[in-house]
Amino acid sequence: MKKLSSAVLGLAFTFALGTMANAQVPTDPQIVGIVQTANRIDIDQARLALRKSTNPQVKEFANQMISDHTNLEKSVTDLANKLGAKEQTSDTAKQLKQQAAEESKKLNGLKGSDFDREYVSHEIAFHQAVIDAATNTLIPNAKNAELKSALQNAAPVLQGHLQHAQQLQQSLQGSSH
């Protein structure tokens, strides 16, 4: 049931990130805004995981998310300042925030291994959705070449997080049986 709900949520993220392609092409400042929103969401939820989880593997993963996404956020901020493309909000960014708030509320109500499983499966769905959005929408629509290549360089780290989260999910399932 929980798995299903996070799959639904993943779909919601995909939907949020996917609708902009249909609605309108995001501008570079909006792309920056979407990327930074996604970074902050992941950092916030990792902080929540550090507070709530007692599983050392989950904490290690959360620490890594904070470290990597903080660095990513900083590099995007630096680039945006350099390019004069200060981040701008968009419907997509707003939807992302809203969905993240719902997920945080849900995570706040969970404890122990239930929390760990929900957090990790949400991380999988979230990273998958961001990778898809970057590949299909953000990268093709980025007008500035430096922004485009920065997004391309960020893709492998998201892929790495996804794979790490998947390994973590398997090990959590293994330990619960």
Place this chain on the structure above:
Amino acid sequence: MLQANRSTTAVSPAALLRFGLRVAAAGVIALTCCFSAHAATGPSHQIVIIKQMHFEPATLNVKAGDTVEWKNEDIFTHTATASDGSFDSGPIAPGSSWQTTISKAGTIAYHCGPHPNMTAQLVVAQTGESGQHEHEGAPGKEEEESLRWSPPRRPEEFHPILVNFTAALLPLAVLSDLLGRLLRRQALHTVGLWMMVYEAAITPLTVFAGWWWKSTEANQLPAKLIMVHQWLGTAAALLFIVLAVWRWRFHRRAIPPTWTYLTFGFVALLALVYQGSLGGAMVFGK
């Protein structure tokens, strides 16, 4: 003033020359020790750059006994973790590096712990082979190669060399003055004086090389060990300067150093031995 001092210490130019020659000879011996120690630390040093979520090169050919260094030039923290468990760097922060000596021949696959999609491998040839399978076991060859000397460039080369001087001069300074008092020999006091002055002059360099080394290793060092080692070393450098000034004042008053001075020298010596054991633990004690 200076003139007066010279006459009171009663050291002939010939004695000074002989002493100088002995110091030079000791220096040569010490340097030879350093260089052979340096040569024995590793036949060659290879580097893997971590950049944009990749290990470069993805396949590195090394010989058993080579040192491999991973330099993190990415914006993320990474690890170099061998799949067979033979090495694990722990977190390598952006801008820092980690190194290990590869002892086992064969192919070692490794990856980044936090980013499992980052994979690479080391192809480790037996010592005596050169990358590809040539000759098995030519024992003399490796030793010959390792004796080649190249000037030190990096802090991990400077610090161990300088440490030899710091470690040798203090016991000689204290011992010379001790023997000078027991045997009532002025020449030994002269040795004690100059050894302490050299000790005070060279140890700040040793400490500087130590801090420099630490700055390149960042957080891969045992936290408590390095914390004590860095501050004890810095304090020791200051203490040696105080001792040298103190020793110089005895010289100016043309009297042998007091037992209080010698006691302080001995305590400094004990601290230095402890300091050396901490340094050794970090380099050899894995």
